[in-house]
Amino acid sequence: MLDTRELGRRPGVQREVSLSVPAPADLGIEVLRVREGAPVEIDLRLEAVLEGVLVTGSAEAELSGECARCLEPISDAIEVRFQELFLYDDQALSEEDDEVSMLEDDLLDLEPLLRDAVVLALPFRPLCRDDCPGLCPECGARLADDPDHAHEAAIDPRWASLATLQQDPQQED
Ligand SMILES: [Zn+2]
Ligand SMILES: [Zn+2]
Numbered sequence: 001m002l003d004t005r006e007l008g009r010r011p012g013v014q015r016e017v018s019l020s021v022p023a024p025a026d027l028g029i030e031v032l033r034v035r036e037g038a039p040v041e042i043d044l045r046l047e048a049v050l051e052g053v054l055v056t057g058s059a060e061a062e063l064s065g066e067c068a069r070c071l072e073p074i075s076d077a078i079e080v081r082f083q084e085l086f087l088y089d090d091q092a093l094s095e096e097d098d099e100v101s102m103l104e105d106d107l108l109d110l111e112p113l114l115r116d117a118v119v120l121a122l123p124f125r126p127l128c129r130d131d132c133p134g135l136c137p138e139c140g141a142r143l144a145d146d147p148d149h150a151h152e153a154a155i156d157p158r159w160a161s162l163a164t165l166q167q168d169p170q171q172e173d
């Protein structure tokens with residue numbers, strides 16, 4: 001929680017803040033995320049406006065995850081930018097709106113904003129490299145390590161059972 005009371009609710013007053021916070025749990029997606037507790041470096045500009053505080057900022061963190069094709073570990077970094085208007089919670093709102101970010105007693109909860117920005121910036125299918133060839137469908141070997149990898153043509157199990165049927169004498173009638 002960030003305290004915005006220093007701005008005194010005076011429109012036009014600004015403050016720059018830099019902070020390093022430990023990453024909350026589940027910051028990212030299943031296959032690519034900021035490890036819980038890893039530092040997230042945040043730079044913010046807080047600006048008082050008439051109805052609340054405008055937050056503009058960026059965040060940087062290390063990512064870890066795994067390749068969607070070959071499951072190799074991936075290390076990467078992410079930098080996201082965000083901007084959001086947080087309304088004072090004693091503003092008379094005509095109707096409740098869940099989409100609006102609110103200050104609570106002039107304290108600002110940055111976590112939902114950070115979480116949305118990080119998730120939006122991540123690829124759905126992270127890869128160790130753009131042309132990752134993935135795994136061998138037969139033995140699971142990592143094809144990037146062994147590009148000439150090949151197998152003897154194996155008998156498809158469905159054909160194998162047909163072959164057994166054909167040898168069954170009862171099928172000959
Ligand atoms: Zn890969
Ligand atoms: Zn193989």
